[in-house]
Amino acid sequence: MNHLSRWLIRCYPTWWQQRYAEEFLALLAQQPPTVAHIIDILRAARDEHRRALTPAPTKAVPGLRLATTGLLASGVLLLVVFLIPHAVSERQTETLVFTVPLPLLASLPFFVCAVARHQKRPLPLPGLGLAAGVSALCALGLALPRLHEVPGLLPAAVFVALCMTLGMWLALVNANGLRGHLAPRWMLLAGIVAGLSWCALLASALLNMAYPQGMGAVSALLSASLLIWLVSQPVWTAAACVWLWRSSSARYASAV
């Protein structure tokens, strides 16, 4: 029975286990769980997981709305910037099957997160994962056969990577809004640097496409922004993962 109780507790989120496991085990030792209790505990564990992903309806989080709006605006802006060159490209039909769904799917996480936040509902993580997976497949389909032939291919792949990372980050901000957690400033700074360098990378890549014969300054900008982005993006992503892992256990402590 002790093994069963411990297994049941492992169904709960980590922060819940750290806070309540000992006393919950003491309770289950006094009252061994029946089948009805096991079902009740499993339902409660599911509710705790859902609660961790649901924005608090009553707690205002300073800066969260600004961060969400900014990320959404940047997502829409990037989507437009990506679509315009492809809309006027002569090679559009060659990669139509991938280029049409790619920006739509890649930007989907932004809108899904926004709708979930607006309606105060849990984030549909399977849907987000599916959107990210399909957009990655589209990016692969776009990139592999014509790696060196299609103009704008590198920015397209970078765009997908950025969209997925931004979508993930937005999901983290959204989920952690529940406990009033916001990302630390240094992590936001890394995100801003990554975002700006990516914008510079995209702009210089587009300029390079428009003027392939010259403009050494554009090439230098392309190289510099690519270098900065390649450094800042992994830092940002790693920081987001570490932050989520740490805040998931610290979440309870800040709530009471």
Next chain:
Amino acid sequence: MPTLPELGRFSDVSVLLLISLAGGDRHGYAIMDDIEQLTGHRPGPGTLYGAVARLEALGWIAPAQSDDRRKPYRLTGAGRAALHHHLSTMQHLVNAGSARLEQAT
């Protein structure tokens, strides 16, 4: 201030838990006993601790000092105010419902 109905399926148990703690500090098992005495129904351990976690996050209950593994909880001032507000609302509903029933008969 959030209201008890916002706690979803844990709202009923939360009211009973607050009422139980209004009578003194109790740990989980004692709360279940008390609720069973009050209502004739014993809440499941998952439901009870779902309510405990939510009420503690709201600051309506807090752990009391104890060296025991079975941690007792106490009602906070905010919890007392929330319970008072909720019971007043229920009392108003009881009065209104009773008056309408008397009018109908």
